[in-house]
Amino acid sequence: MYHLTALVTLLAIAFYFFTSINVSRARTSTGIKVPATSGHPDFERAFRIQMNTLEWMPIFLPSLWLFAVYIGDATAAGIGAVWIIGRIVYFIGYSKAAAKRGPGFAIQVLAAFALWVGALGAVVLRMV
Incomplete structure (x- = not known):
């Protein structure tokens, strides 16, 4: 069973849902119509935070x-939780200024890369 991975998946989806709500709030507060x-x-x-999160999912x-x-x-x-933390740091920084998005972006890239490289390595090892 993969209970912890399932929980991290649900938290990542919840975070994405939160970014979607944030875009709706930003539309209302700035008067940007659909x-x-x-x-x-x-x-x-706010829109780029949501879309960048979607692009990385x-x-x-x-x-x-x-x-x-x-x-x-x-x-x-654990690594997935680091990815979510990186997305939160990205959200906080980018919400203030585009120039402040870097640290959160770097955290989530490193976490995603670690997961991808680890999975790739494990699959290849099982094949040989």
Whole structure:
């Protein structure tokens, strides 16, 4: 069973849902009407946070699960939790200014890369 990895998956989805709500709030507070995706810096930053999170989910989630299956649930969940923390740091920084998004982005990239490399290595080792 992969209870910890499942929990991290649900937390990642909850965070993405939160970013979606944040975009809706930003639309309301800045007056940006659907379907526009630009027009006010506060809205544009909120929108990019949501979209960047979405762009990383197809890299993060399969890597997380393959790592869990081939290496271990607890380790995958731990690295996955670091990815979520990185996304939160990214959210906080980017919400203030685009130039402040770097540290959170770096944390989540390193976590995603660790999951992907670990999963790839484990799969290849099992094949040889």
